[in-house]
Amino acid sequence: MSIKTTSYYRDRYVRHLPTSFCTGCGNGMILNSFVRAVDELGVDLEKILSVSGIGCSAWIPSPHFNSDTLHVTHGRAIPFATGAKIFNNELTTVVFTGDGDGAGIGGNHLIHAARRNIDITTILVNNFSYAMTGGQVAPTTLLGLKTLTSPYGNLERPFDLCKLMQAAGATYVARWTTYHIRELRRSIMAALKNKGFSFVEVLSQCPIQQRRLFNLRPSDQLDMSSQILEMFKESTYIRHMPREENYFYIVPKGELSLSRRKVSNILSENSVEYKIGEVDRLFFGRILKVECRNIESFKKSLNLVKRFAKIGKVLRSRSGKIGLGVFVSKSSKEFTDSMREISAFEKGVEV
Amino acid sequence: MVRNSLSRICYNGEEGREMLAPGKHILLGNHACAEGALHVGCDFFAGYPITPASEISHYMAKWLSKLGGFYIQMEDEIASISAILGASWAGAKAMTATSGPGFSLMQENLSYAYMTETPCVIVNVQRSGPSTGQATLPAQQDVYQARYGAHGDYEAIVLTPWSVQEMFDLTVKAFNLSEKLRNPVILLADGAIGHMREGIIVPEKVKRIGRRCPESVECTPFDTDDPSLVPEMPVIGQGYHLLVTGSAHRSSGLRDYTPQQHRDTVERICTKIRRARNEIIEVDQNNIEDADIAVISYGVAARPSFGAMLKALDNGLKVGMLRLKTIWPFPDREIRKATEGIDNILVVEMNMGKIVREVERAVARRINVVLAPKVGGEVHTSDEIFQAIRRLKQ
Amino acid sequence: MRKEIIISGQGGQGIVLAGRILANILFTEGYEVIQTQSYGSEARGGACKSEIIVSDMYIYDISMSCPEFIVTMSSQAYNRLSRKVIKGGVLIVDSTLVRKTKPRPDVSFYKVPATKIAAETMKHKIVANMILLGFLLEKLGFVKLGNAKNVISHEISAPIKDINILALEKGWKIASND
Numbered sequence: 001m002s003i004k005t006t007s008y009y010r011d012r013y014v015r016h017l018p019t020s021f022c023t024g025c026g027n028g029m030i031l032n033s034f035v036r037a038v039d040e041l042g043v044d045l046e047k048i049l050s051v052s053g054i055g056c057s058a059w060i061p062s063p064h065f066n067s068d069t070l071h072v073t074h075g076r077a078i079p080f081a082t083g084a085k086i087f088n089n090e091l092t093t094v095v096f097t098g099d100g101d102g103a104g105i106g107g108n109h110l111i112h113a114a115r116r117n118i119d120i121t122t123i124l125v126n127n128f129s130y131a132m133t134g135g136q137v138a139p140t141t142l143l144g145l146k147t148l149t150s151p152y153g154n155l156e157r158p159f160d161l162c163k164l165m166q167a168a169g170a171t172y173v174a175r176w177t178t179y180h181i182r183e184l185r186r187s188i189m190a191a192l193k194n195k196g197f198s199f200v201e202v203l204s205q206c207p208i209q210q211r212r213l214f215n216l217r218p219s220d221q222l223d224m225s226s227q228i229l230e231m232f233k234e235s236t237y238i239r240h241m242p243r244e245e246n247y248f249y250i251v252p253k254g255e256l257s258l259s260r261r262k263v264s265n266i267l268s269e270n271s272v273e274y275k276i277g278e279v280d281r282l283f284f285g286r287i288l289k290v291e292c293r294n295i296e297s298f299k300k301s302l303n304l305v306k307r308f309a310k311i312g313k314v315l316r317s318r319s320g321k322i323g324l325g326v327f328v329s330k331s332s333k334e335f336t337d338s339m340r341e342i343s344a345f346e347k348g349v350e351v
Numbered sequence: 352m353v354r355n356s357l358s359r360i361c362y363n364g365e366e367g368r369e370m371l372a373p374g375k376h377i378l379l380g381n382h383a384c385a386e387g388a389l390h391v392g393c394d395f396f397a398g399y400p401i402t403p404a405s406e407i408s409h410y411m412a413k414w415l416s417k418l419g420g421f422y423i424q425m426e427d428e429i430a431s432i433s434a435i436l437g438a439s440w441a442g443a444k445a446m447t448a449t450s451g452p453g454f455s456l457m458q459e460n461l462s463y464a465y466m467t468e469t470p471c472v473i474v475n476v477q478r479s480g481p482s483t484g485q486a487t488l489p490a491q492q493d494v495y496q497a498r499y500g501a502h503g504d505y506e507a508i509v510l511t512p513w514s515v516q517e518m519f520d521l522t523v524k525a526f527n528l529s530e531k532l533r534n535p536v537i538l539l540a541d542g543a544i545g546h547m548r549e550g551i552i553v554p555e556k557v558k559r560i561g562r563r564c565p566e567s568v569e570c571t572p573f574d575t576d577d578p579s580l581v582p583e584m585p586v587i588g589q590g591y592h593l594l595v596t597g598s599a600h601r602s603s604g605l606r607d608y609t610p611q612q613h614r615d616t617v618e619r620i621c622t623k624i625r626r627a628r629n630e631i632i633e634v635d636q637n638n639i640e641d642a643d644i645a646v647i648s649y650g651v652a653a654r655p656s657f658g659a660m661l662k663a664l665d666n667g668l669k670v671g672m673l674r675l676k677t678i679w680p681f682p683d684r685e686i687r688k689a690t691e692g693i694d695n696i697l698v699v700e701m702n703m704g705k706i707v708r709e710v711e712r713a714v715a716r717r718i719n720v721v722l723a724p725k726v727g728g729e730v731h732t733s734d735e736i737f738q739a740i741r742r743l744k745q
Numbered sequence: 746m747r748k749e750i751i752i753s754g755q756g757g758q759g760i761v762l763a764g765r766i767l768a769n770i771l772f773t774e775g776y777e778v779i780q781t782q783s784y785g786s787e788a789r790g791g792a793c794k795s796e797i798i799v800s801d802m803y804i805y806d807i808s809m810s811c812p813e814f815i816v817t818m819s820s821q822a823y824n825r826l827s828r829k830v831i832k833g834g835v836l837i838v839d840s841t842l843v844r845k846t847k848p849r850p851d852v853s854f855y856k857v858p859a860t861k862i863a864a865e866t867m868k869h870k871i872v873a874n875m876i877l878l879g880f881l882l883e884k885l886g887f888v889k890l891g892n893a894k895n896v897i898s899h900e901i902s903a904p905i906k907d908i909n910i911l912a913l914e915k916g917w918k919i920a921s922n923d
Contacts (some may be wrong), residue, residue: 015592015594046588046590047588049441049587062594062596063594063605068591068592068593069593069594069595070440070587070593070596071596071597072436072437072460072463073433073459073460073597076429076430076433076460079425079429079433079437080433080436080437081437082425083395083397083435083436083437083438083441083445084437084438084440084441084587085441086395086421086434086438087394087395087421087437087438087441087442088441088442088587088588090588091441091588108426108427109426109433112425112426112430339416339421339423343416343417343421346417347416347419
């Protein structure tokens, strides 16, 4: 198999350049994953229909993806796609939506499409706010965060969209982040292959809005985009992988660098081989991460535990992290197939 | 094999086919509308239950599948109009039916349909409003909403049936105009005509017009040199690499925010309808040449208006009637021409006075225009209108 | 010629069916017909009404203003509508269900124990509506019984077709003797 270069993908699958994305936006990576997924599956380009609403994620297919694209009204990509798919169910129908477009104004359509199990793949790009319009609070914004429209802190709990989709009846549900780019590509492939409603949530970086949203201190080493990707890596775990046990976190009560020194002292005193660093975590902000090989040994040491507890809250490797992976992957009667069976029956034609 | 209405009377002695046979039938207004859609080739319907339009959905749900079309009840009216627009781009002749509250919900996507020049038919079986109002009682209160309800500049095509026969005929016309002009068309019916049963004649053959599809994939779906100003319309899934967007766009569909391009687009989508007004506009004239008084009406209100005209003629009054079968684009030229020798105009409508304003504008103070309104859900009686005509004479 | 007819009663009595069949009969006879119906908020047990306008010319006035024939199958319907019959018109009540009536010397007032007849002679009191319809048709004076029977046999499905036709004939016969 020959190596496929960027120009192979670009010439074949991309319609319009340069992109309208901000520098470092996760959308470019998602477009990339989608293109590679489509290519690897060998889907007929002429039969792909991409539908998107309004928001940054809606610009992933339109105008960039070189096939039929419908750029529609805010929140309504799914019912547009439903109409097109019912009429021509040979189309590989993909909806690109965001957390606001898909789960806010479009929420009703999302759950009904899942309930119907219509063969549409929905890729929902979750950047935790209405980014395009300046960063307003959204149905996935974390509790307590300050945004333009929640200046005193968000009072509403965010959706767990994958749980919602599972409950609504979607037959393929997965969540990844733009950090987990290869898993994302494979999930998109599985979603496209699934004959039924497929839902892929992608936590994605927005270097413009998320700095303020997550209160991230810009670092010297990394650009904001990469910093957010690191945060995604640190704030998530992959469900089907074995739990890692060689690190833990401390959410310091006091000042960060002071707490770091205290922790270092404690560990040195006890002759533990360790590595300590500062990481950004969703929900927690900037906290300490301690990696050491024989963590089991001092977990049993009550003394150490007590001393850490004085410095801050100790988190185990998966505590407070968002689960990634495939939540649902099953097969069920697809909606447009059922419709056609009825049509055929009513017309007296053999199915 | 043929079936007759939903009662199983078989005038042609046969039973079972999917569409009503040519000939006389007694039919519910809403059913006649659906039947017209089936005859003209409608193959996709998405709707949501609402009184007094639900019967259209029920009929389509039952008969569309038998003809190879698709029916779906969506989760709300916004989803309904979204689905028909998506299906239209996939090649369907698509339709939805609703009433006032649902029609209000559909306005945003109606604006999208105007901007993207997507053919579709929307039936609004008007009920008394505002808001929930009286679901089962008719009105003609949505005439301006049908024209201006969607945001932006565009030209609406709105047809107003006055009988069960026209529920059939004007639905056929609605689809044909929609396909030909690549514009949404609104059938502005009402709960009275929708819910009454009356005799109709189903014609032998119904004219079916389809949209023009481009031959080459190098096409401009959003501009044309054709004098009709209606571009060819590609279909999803055939290699056209469609770019459809509600944003201001250029001929290829690619977003283009320059003032020049935006102006060109808006001017073209308006002009294409204005240019076609002779094809669209239909005004029924009766006794106008000899008349001093003209009664102008449309839809259900025109029914008793006609009766009142006959009564007035019997009483020696010189009365004529202009019945508007289409209210938008407004037939101002036709009205101006027809009323050249007229002294008084009586406009009869079931609202607080809407089309009367257009009539006033059309005749530009030359003629005395009086309104005979009726709100509350009851249709005018011929006698009421006759009395109003008499008062004009005094 | 223009005649306005109202059939009214409670939901579940077959008012709507009777109205529809009447409209179909008049239609097949070649007349212009407009038929509407209205329900109370509950389909069963709520007030129910079917209105028919028949004419030999195209009907422009689609509102009821002078009902000439009124059939009532419940006291509620009778109380609301009995005064609306125009002078010289026809008022038909199901006397089994409508007990208290006031005299109306200016109309032809017929009290038909339709529900009783239906229960006793036909074993199904539900066909009381057809008995009254048959009675009404005879009084209308311009409908052929054969045609009416034909319409019913197309409208109503096989198992209960015959009994409905019998009920219609019964009503017609009672009317012709009255």
